[in-house]
Amino acid sequence: MTELQSIDNILKKLSLADQEQVNKILYGCGYKTIDLSDVQSEDFEIAGYEFLANAEQLRCPRIVRVAAFQNKLPLPTSAPILEQRAALYDLAKDAIKVAAKAKANVFCFQEAWNMPFAFCTREKEPWCEYAESAENGPTTKFLQQLAKEHNMVIVSPILERDQVHGDVIWNTAVVIDNHGDVLGKHRKNHIPRVGDFNESDYYMEGNTGHPVFETEFGNIAVNICYGRHHPLNWLMFGVNGAEIVFNPSATTGELSEPLWGVEARNAAIANSYFSVAINRVGTEVFPRGFGNPTHTDFGHFYGSSYVAAPNGSRTPGLSRTQNGILIAQLDLNLCRQVKDFWGFRMTQRLDLYASSLSAAVKHDFTPQVIRK
Amino acid sequence: MTELQSIDNILKKLSLADQEQVNKILYGCGYKTIDLSDVQSEDFEIAGYEFLANAEQLRCPRIVRVAAFQNKLPLPTSAPILEQRAALYDLAKDAIKVAAKAKANVFCFQEAWNMPFAFCTREKEPWCEYAESAENGPTTKFLQQLAKEHNMVIVSPILERDQVHGDVIWNTAVVIDNHGDVLGKHRKNHIPRVGDFNESDYYMEGNTGHPVFETEFGNIAVNICYGRHHPLNWLMFGVNGAEIVFNPSATTGELSEPLWGVEARNAAIANSYFSVAINRVGTEVFPRGFGNPTHTDFGHFYGSSYVAAPNGSRTPGLSRTQNGILIAQLDLNLCRQVKDFWGFRMTQRLDLYASSLSAAVKHDFTPQVIRK
Numbered sequence: 001m002t003e004l005q006s007i008d009n010i011l012k013k014l015s016l017a018d019q020e021q022v023n024k025i026l027y028g029c030g031y032k033t034i035d036l037s038d039v040q041s042e043d044f045e046i047a048g049y050e051f052l053a054n055a056e057q058l059r060c061p062r063i064v065r066v067a068a069f070q071n072k073l074p075l076p077t078s079a080p081i082l083e084q085r086a087a088l089y090d091l092a093k094d095a096i097k098v099a100a101k102a103k104a105n106v107f108c109f110q111e112a113w114n115m116p117f118a119f120c121t122r123e124k125e126p127w128c129e130y131a132e133s134a135e136n137g138p139t140t141k142f143l144q145q146l147a148k149e150h151n152m153v154i155v156s157p158i159l160e161r162d163q164v165h166g167d168v169i170w171n172t173a174v175v176i177d178n179h180g181d182v183l184g185k186h187r188k189n190h191i192p193r194v195g196d197f198n199e200s201d202y203y204m205e206g207n208t209g210h211p212v213f214e215t216e217f218g219n220i221a222v223n224i225c226y227g228r229h230h231p232l233n234w235l236m237f238g239v240n241g242a243e244i245v246f247n248p249s250a251t252t253g254e255l256s257e258p259l260w261g262v263e264a265r266n267a268a269i270a271n272s273y274f275s276v277a278i279n280r281v282g283t284e285v286f287p288r289g290f291g292n293p294t295h296t297d298f299g300h301f302y303g304s305s306y307v308a309a310p311n312g313s314r315t316p317g318l319s320r321t322q323n324g325i326l327i328a329q330l331d332l333n334l335c336r337q338v339k340d341f342w343g344f345r346m347t348q349r350l351d352l353y354a355s356s357l358s359a360a361v362k363h364d365f366t367p368q369v370i371r372k
Numbered sequence: 373m374t375e376l377q378s379i380d381n382i383l384k385k386l387s388l389a390d391q392e393q394v395n396k397i398l399y400g401c402g403y404k405t406i407d408l409s410d411v412q413s414e415d416f417e418i419a420g421y422e423f424l425a426n427a428e429q430l431r432c433p434r435i436v437r438v439a440a441f442q443n444k445l446p447l448p449t450s451a452p453i454l455e456q457r458a459a460l461y462d463l464a465k466d467a468i469k470v471a472a473k474a475k476a477n478v479f480c481f482q483e484a485w486n487m488p489f490a491f492c493t494r495e496k497e498p499w500c501e502y503a504e505s506a507e508n509g510p511t512t513k514f515l516q517q518l519a520k521e522h523n524m525v526i527v528s529p530i531l532e533r534d535q536v537h538g539d540v541i542w543n544t545a546v547v548i549d550n551h552g553d554v555l556g557k558h559r560k561n562h563i564p565r566v567g568d569f570n571e572s573d574y575y576m577e578g579n580t581g582h583p584v585f586e587t588e589f590g591n592i593a594v595n596i597c598y599g600r601h602h603p604l605n606w607l608m609f610g611v612n613g614a615e616i617v618f619n620p621s622a623t624t625g626e627l628s629e630p631l632w633g634v635e636a637r638n639a640a641i642a643n644s645y646f647s648v649a650i651n652r653v654g655t656e657v658f659p660r661g662f663g664n665p666t667h668t669d670f671g672h673f674y675g676s677s678y679v680a681a682p683n684g685s686r687t688p689g690l691s692r693t694q695n696g697i698l699i700a701q702l703d704l705n706l707c708r709q710v711k712d713f714w715g716f717r718m719t720q721r722l723d724l725y726a727s728s729l730s731a732a733v734k735h736d737f738t739p740q741v742i743r744k
Contacts, residue, residue, distance in 0.1 A: 004393050004397075007393060007394045007397050007398065010386065010390045010393060010394055011394070013386060014385060014386065018382045018385065021376050021379060021382060022379045022382055022383070024629075024630075025376075025379050025629050025630060026379065026398075026630070026633070027630065028630030029626060030630075175742075177744065181744065183742055183744060184742040189721065190719050190720075190721065192715070192719070193715050193718070193719070194713065194714060195713070205719075205721065209728075209740050210728070210740055211740050211741070211742045212740060212741050212742065213741075213742045214741055214742065214743045214744075219741070226719070229641070229716050230716065230719070230720060230721075231603035231604075231606075231607065231638070231642050232603075232607070232720070232721075232725040234603075235603060235604070235725075236725065236728050236732075239728075239729075239732045239739065240740045240741060255683065255713075257396075257397055258396075258397060258398070258399065258400035258401075258684045258685060259641055259684040261397075261398070262634055262637055262638050262641060262684065263638060263641065263642075266603070266634050266635060266638035269601070269631055269635065270601060270602070270603050270635075311627065312627075312631040313630060341566065341627075342566060342601065343565050343566060344601050344602065346565070347562050347563060347565070347598070348562075348602060348604070349561065349562065349602075349604075350604075350729055350732060350733050351733045353607075353608065354726070354729035354730040354733050355730075356581075356582070356608050356611075357611075357722055357729060358726040358727075358730055360608075360722060360726070361722050361723045361726050367584065367611065367612040368581050368582055368583050368584060368612045369583070369584050369585075369586055369591070369612060369613060370555055370556040370583045370584065370586065371586045372549065372553065372555060372586075
């Protein structure tokens, strides 16, 4: 089956007037395309958008460019680990170079970017060998150089091995600042157990809370993959002051895809911040097979990475099929402007919900049901 | 300016093959059209859809038909109140009759359906005269008859006057069961203060919690209008066991419309229930004028009512311009099936968030910020 390249391309078949109407309602009118003709690449689809904010009297615009990178595996999953990793590093280096040329300040990879998404196989070996220290593993070291060289914050979702605490494995995003220092890490809060796909074969629910990383390019946070289904996860990053929340993901399938455009975007709206949804692309084949009946892939990762703004506008997606870099120029002042306009934080009644949820988690909780 | 009738109509200009691709990703593949040719009406757009669930061994299908009604004002806002109300009652009676013919079990109106949406004017008179007792005001009495006659649960969002507690006014949804009895009421939890539109001129944040009404046609709840911007509001209805949450609304404008398709749908996904988003249609003119600079309307209410399912599928919307009735046949078994499939409730970690939010509302709360 040939995979659809993108529904955005289909919508371009409509007349310009019709496109404008559809776009205004589907995607909001809050973004413009930016010219990146000087950073075209043969290897990556490159798309650039800009979200504008109003001028203020007391604050200068806080302009930040984020880069969302989606990629296929460059080598078969059966290649030796060192070779696969080297090939991914080469690809990453190229992508970061392109993003730097596009003046990106913050770069984020897809989930578990430095390995095949092998968790569908339920095999431990060789996949657990990819797990490494968040603070000084090879992937972090590799990226620290690039972050410093390009003056770029890099968000690097990897498989973490915590040697200090008994060799436990985690699904972790490492945040490296623009001086090449590890600012900190966040461990995936919500772990999927969907059908015969159970990531808790490999790692459990994260224990790092909802950290927001203060960088020179804004306060950023990372909601890893399945955490996008949980509004409370998004909410706590907002409560802690995030202005940009990245959602590095790896998701496939007809059941997941209609949710993709909804969840990260709803989070941007509800929490008055920017969200950056990044998904893998391509089909990753595991020749030994897994599951019942035996199959050799987890489905097509449909890419479609996009950025949503606090005002509910969103960019078109990258393709469903190709490596791509999405550059979005954000004026972070928009976050507070939207808070002031819609007032969602002011009207949120967190005290009510702190109390309701505290009651709801008790074993003797009685739901508020009105019966005749 | 001529208002666009609907983006769904624009998308029909694409080839059938393209429509199928776009539809699958934009709206999900979970619904089918149902034939309502025997209930066509000259007064209302009528659309019918069906969401399917799998057969189970221990539970019979639990098939329920809901009707979402969006309407314009039949008379000018300057007509005497009694005449306006009578005209709205006539319209409502017709709509309920059509919905009954379409075998609807639960019928829901738009927000403050029995009056103009006059809260933009900030005038108290004559608009507060529309406020009435939820339990035995004229609107409730009028609908009790119809509910009984048609064996239909009716959700009636009105302006409530609470005479027992000092004549206070509330934005309230009354739930009348299919025997014509008032099952209970819910008061709007979150109140907008957007630009020069401040509903707290009329009524304050609701004090009825998040009730779920147990009816013969499923457990239903009502998230009134601006409450749709608050994921926690949606969440608590889910925690209390809602299977269908109605969102009667009155919303206008370019800034609101890109949010419309996202929020109620995200709620359906995150909470594994059906959501029914209902918006007013048309432009309501208040000849005396209000605001600064003086204007005479609050903008075009863009209708576009729709139903979203727990699996993230949604129906197309009713028009942006016309009175309409959307009939959706739901198998409520889908809610639990989706919970079992995606596991969002199981992986929700409510205990973590009860604790995080309890900390976050304290005055001495320190956000979790990682600084260098």
